[in-house]
Amino acid sequence: VKNVSVKELRRGYVAGDSKASPPRGAADFTAQVIVLNHPGQISNGYTPVLDCHTAHIACKFAEIKEKCDRRTGKTTEEIPKAI
Known part of the structure; x- marks a missing residue:
């Protein structure tokens, strides 16, 4: 981003080129999630607060x-019903 001073930016701001490709919110995204401790099962449709x-x-x-093995990172199950 050109012509923007560091002093103009604050925590939480999003900077981008407003003419060529402005920043946009995401409707969905793919993430790798590590579950440390959860009392029940997690399945499709689960809605946690991140x-x-x-x-x-x-x-x-x-x-x-x-579903991946925590130690090796290798896939243990494709499209599991729950984890």
């Missing part, structure tokens, strides 16, 4: 694509 920096937002798990 914390990203200072934001707290509910995100729905539309599809769980795979």
Whole structure:
């Protein structure tokens, strides 16, 4: 981004080129999630509140694509019903 001073930017701001490709919100995204401790099962449709920096937002798990081994990172199950 050109012609923007560091002093003009604050925590939480989003900077981008407003003419060529302005920043946009995402309707959905793919994420790798590590579950540390959860009392029940997590399946498609589960809606936890995620914390990203200072934001707290509910995100729905539309599809769980795979289950991985924590130590090796290798896929243990494709499209599991629950984890």
